[in-house]
Amino acid sequence: MNKPTLQTLVIFGGSGDLTFRKLLPAVYNLYASGKFEQNLQVVAVGRRDMDSQAYRELADKWIREQSRFKTDDTLLRQVSERISYYRLDLQAEAAYQGLARLLRQEHADSRLIFYYAVSPSLFESITKGVISAGLQDASVILEKPFGSDLENARQLNGVLEAAFGRDKVYHIDHYLGKEMVRNILAVRFHNAIFSGIWNYQHIDNIQITAAEEDGVGTRGGYYDQSGAFRDMVQNHLFQVLSVLALDEPGDMDNGGLQKAQLQVLKSLHPIDPWDISHYLVMGQYDGYQSEPKVRPDSQTATYAALKVLLDTPRWQGVPFYIRTGKKLDRRETEIIIEFKRTGPDDLPDLLVIKVQPDEGIYLRFNVKTPGEQGSLLPVHMDYCQSCNLRNYQNTPEAYERLLNACIQGDHSMFSQWDQIEASWQFANQILQAWTEAGQPLAGYAPGSSGPDEAKRLLTPEQREWLKVDVTLE
Ligand code: BG6
Secondary structure (H helix, E strand, O other), X not given: OOOOOEEEEEEEOOOOHHHHHHHHHHHHHHHHOOOOOOEEEXXXXXXXXXXXXXXXXXXXXXXXXXXXXXXOHHHXXXXXXXXXXXXXXXXXXXXXXXXXXXHHHHOOOOEEEEEEOOOHHHHHHHHHHHHHOOOOOOEEEEOOOOOOOHHHHHHHHHHHHHHHOHHHEEEOOHHHHOHHHHHHHHHHHOOHHHHOOOOOOOEEEEEEEEEOOOOOHHHHHHHHHHHHHHHHXXXXXXXXXXXXXXXXXXXXXXXXXXXXXXXXXXXXXXOOHHHHHHOEEEEEEOOHHHOOOOOOOOOOOOEEEEEEOXXXXXXXXXXXXXXXXXXXXXXXEEEEEEEOOOOOOOOOOEEEEEXXXXXXXXXXXXXXXXXOXXXXXXXXXEEEHHHHOOOHHHOOOHHHHHHHHHHOOOOOOOEOHHHHHHHHHHHHHHHXXXXXXXXXXXXXXXXXXXXXXXXXXXXXXXXXXXXXXXXXX
């Protein structure tokens, strides 16, 4: 067996929420899974004033709380010893010399991986600092949203590709690492009952919902610049859409999957600006303007619902309805595929892919009502992955899977620049139309199912947002 390579993960934004909640627990989980052969060290870089010892204590607390494994004290100590903290003002270019000295002294034999776990407005400053310190012989993982619009994303991409080279840049979209999002391909392409009917002849519409109970919490500063569309739709939900709608790639590896996803994103049907209100509804929860670091007169949307169509032979005329929001009545991400009715009185068959918090697949279909003639009864079958798999607790989480993929040099689970560019092209157009039309934000009460206005995307077509009461147990 090859000797594991030394790798050093340098996290910019090392004292931020994402690092504590997701990245450090993911590092621990990789070690705890017992399959991880790499020798990974972490240098967390942040602005907060503390030393490595104080940082480790914080990290331990978060790892204990967030790890999917019951933490083992000995292992936690070993992982903790691999973590150090370096204080740096990310916007002070000259200060990166000190970081470079540390990396050359203590991590000289390591492959460097920079993780930009910060707001995209800092990406350029960090890259300049890294270049000026001569550290660009490294891979880089970038959090989303990548850029704030098409132009800004293109400019940023130019800077990053010139600094690191295209094949060293990894755009992370953690939805692509979610277990049930990865499962879509298996369900679609390894079941004759679905693969042959995954098209406009049999599918009436597809609904993608990512509902969150939490508000913006401590992230108001970032979120208020971004809003629901840039934070969730332009990246996570368009990526999910691209996996649901793609044509089967000839070769799943070697970039085939990404090419097929790109085709979907390029085929998003342009929306007529004058008709924008039939395609997009945006809302803001009551009380959002009083959240910390949010402007008191903010017009940032915390909810977005939209309808998109795809210009491909497979999907002619099939609407994809997408919605997401904060402070809603539940935390639930699911995809509902509504099939065409076979007769005017039949209920449509539904396939529900439950992404979170439950993971599973639910299928509703019609049978004859027992003991009666001529009457139908909708029944369902469900596969609860999160309860049936005994080792569910040990299913890798998205960040863990993606971090490991980058460590292995595997790009296949990351979004590609071309995809991001195509998403921005569409997002730019739709956001501009929205602004020009002067559409008001719809208000909604925290804990509700979102603004009523979202219904107007479906009612003219005699459809409705589906709520399938599936509790997988
Ligand atoms: C992040 C967004 O990318 O995804 C957050 O910035 C959002 O605003 C989060 O809450 C949702 O992720 P998950 O995995 O909890 O659905």
